[in-house]
Amino acid sequence: MIGDQVLNLDGCFDDGLLESADPEALGGRRIWSLLDGIMDSTVEERRSLRQEVSNILRIHSESDSESESKAKKHLVSQASSVFEDAPVVSLDYTDFYSSIFHATNVGSMFRPDQPLMPNYKYVPIGYHGRASSIVISGTDIKRPRGQNRSDAEKPPVFIPAKNLDYEMELGFFVGQGNELGQPIPIGEAEKHIFGMCLVNDWSARDVQAWEYQPLGPFLAKNFATTISPFVVTMEALAPFRVPAFERDPEDPQPLDYLRDEQNQKFGGLDINLEVYIQTEKMRNENIEPFLISRSNTKDLYWTVGQMLTHHASNGCNMQTGDLIASGTVSGKEKDERGCLLERTWRGTEPLELPSGETRRFLEDGDEVIMKGYCEREGFRRIGFGECRGRIIPAD
Numbered sequence: 001m002i003g004d005q006v007l008n009l010d011g012c013f014d015d016g017l018l019e020s021a022d023p024e025a026l027g028g029r030r031i032w033s034l035l036d037g038i039m040d041s042t043v044e045e046r047r048s049l050r051q052e053v054s055n056i057l058r059i060h061s062e063s064d065s066e067s068e069s070k071a072k073k074h075l076v077s078q079a080s081s082v083f084e085d086a087p088v089v090s091l092d093y094t095d096f097y098s099s100i101f102h103a104t105n106v107g108s109m110f111r112p113d114q115p116l117m118p119n120y121k122y123v124p125i126g127y128h129g130r131a132s133s134i135v136i137s138g139t140d141i142k143r144p145r146g147q148n149r150s151d152a153e154k155p156p157v158f159i160p161a162k163n164l165d166y167e168m169e170l171g172f173f174v175g176q177g178n179e180l181g182q183p184i185p186i187g188e189a190e191k192h193i194f195g196m197c198l199v200n201d202w203s204a205r206d207v208q209a210w211e212y213q214p215l216g217p218f219l220a221k222n223f224a225t226t227i228s229p230f231v232v233t234m235e236a237l238a239p240f241r242v243p244a245f246e247r248d249p250e251d252p253q254p255l256d257y258l259r260d261e262q263n264q265k266f267g268g269l270d271i272n273l274e275v276y277i278q279t280e281k282m283r284n285e286n287i288e289p290f291l292i293s294r295s296n297t298k299d300l301y302w303t304v305g306q307m308l309t310h311h312a313s314n315g316c317n318m319q320t321g322d323l324i325a326s327g328t329v330s331g332k333e334k335d336e337r338g339c340l341l342e343r344t345w346r347g348t349e350p351l352e353l354p355s356g357e358t359r360r361f362l363e364d365g366d367e368v369i370m371k372g373y374c375e376r377e378g379f380r381r382i383g384f385g386e387c388r389g390r391i392i393p394a395d
């Protein structure tokens with residue numbers, strides 16, 4: 001993606017514009033558009049491909065040579081492009097819980113006496129999600145059914161989820177994996193990360209509240225996870241790296257296997273995230289989507305490198321294309337809370353929308369639109385595209 005246009009790498013490859021791409025080395029695979037063909041390449045190979053792509057784009061903008069018309073043919077407007085498939089087919093999906101603000105907020109609702117569990121500052125907490133239900137932006141989300149026990153006096157009932165929520169997250173894709181039994185040292189972690197996307201970890205809070213003990217999230221989460229249609233590579237994100245989250249002086253330092261000087265200095269990411277809602281009524285009345293929250297990945301307690309290293313620290317083998325998500329990205333302030341559970345404080349402080357409606361949780365017809373971007377003076381702004389999904393009624 002470049003500005004509001006998209007470069008079709010498959011087409012460039014066919015026209016011989018990508019010289020470093022050797023079809024034989026790729027095993028004859030024709031899957032550029034799926035990215036899988038380049039995801040397991042080395043950092044150097046990725047850089048040379050990136051250089052070639054930027055050359056194609058420069059030729060396009062500067063000259064009127066034969067190459068220009070060739071390149072132009074493969075540059076199409078984003079609006080006219082339809083992205084029907086996820087950019088990457090993930091075999092596995094893991095979701096972390098790396099925002100200390102999110103963890104503290106949610107914890108204080110359920111355990112006011114001990115909001116943050118004693119392990120939080122030592123262990124990057126996560127759970128294994130379900131890769132099969134990852135869908136691309138624009139896919140409708142059917143309200144799931146599940147066990148609800150909102151009345152403690154009665155047995156649970158199996159009904160369409162009542163407290164449907166979104167979670168604004170950052171996702172990253174594993175590039176080269178690791179062998180089973182071979183951990184990824186923290187100093188090497190970033191070499192195994194290919195790029196990033198936006199993630200909406202849809203969550204049914206009523207189902208979650210009843211099912212989560214003692215093994216954590218299950219059906220409350222795995223009915224759907226939406227991702228944005230583009231992968232922003234780590235090379236593109238280089239100008240937006242920042243130090244890791246600054247821990248309170250009383251907080252423990254990460255254990256040695258999660259500690260690395262480079263990671264402390266540059267392991268963080270300055271990515272702005274925004275969540276909007278547009279209800280059916282708002283659409284009918286042509287009211288623009290309403291901004292619910294803004295947050296930033298700088299506020300994550302654990303870096304992406306630490307998440308990956310921790311995941312593989314027991315020898316668990318990560319595979320090319322695996323999706324790892326950060327967990328809800330929330331900041332300190334009220335308008336930086338990355339899900340409705342926090343934003344409406346479990347429904348006790350409903351959102352007031354410009355249509356006159358209020359929202360505690362998501363209603364049928366609501367569309368959630370997530371956006372992400374990086375900005376820094378002297379560098380080209382980078383957008384993540386959109387991650388959107390509309391709630392449709394349960395069967």
Ligand code: CA
Nearest residue numbers: 167201327328
């Ligand atoms: Ca999550």
